[in-house]
Amino acid sequence: MTLTIGGRSGQSSPDVPNAPDCQSCGTDQFLIVEEFTPYRLLPGGQRVPATASYSCSRCGSFSGHEVPDSWAPVGWFWYA
Ligand SMILES: [Zn+2]
Known part of the structure; x- marks a missing residue:
């Protein structure tokens, strides 16, 4: 089981979190x-990053971390 706190592995651009991906399977297919929380701005202007937690139906691993603003789960959309 791998749970990355903060989601910053240092393997990519430091300001852009990785999109969800199964480290074991090397794909997001499964x-x-x-849980998914889109990024939002607090009244004071502070930015709260988007986060997601997910499991892999193929190998059973679980992870949760910040995700890019542009990322959203397949089929997910705003009910605004
Ligand atoms: Zn997997």
Whole structure:
């Protein structure tokens, strides 16, 4: 089981978190998104990054971390 706190592995651009991906399978094809919170701005202007937690239906691994602003689970959309 791998759970990355903060989601910053240092392997990519330091300001852009990685999109969800199964480290074991090397693909996002089998991911089941358990929880997703889109990024938002607080009244004071502070930016709260998007986060997602997910498990892999193929190997069973679980992870959760910040995700890019542009990322959203497949089929997910705003009910605004
Ligand atoms: Zn997997």
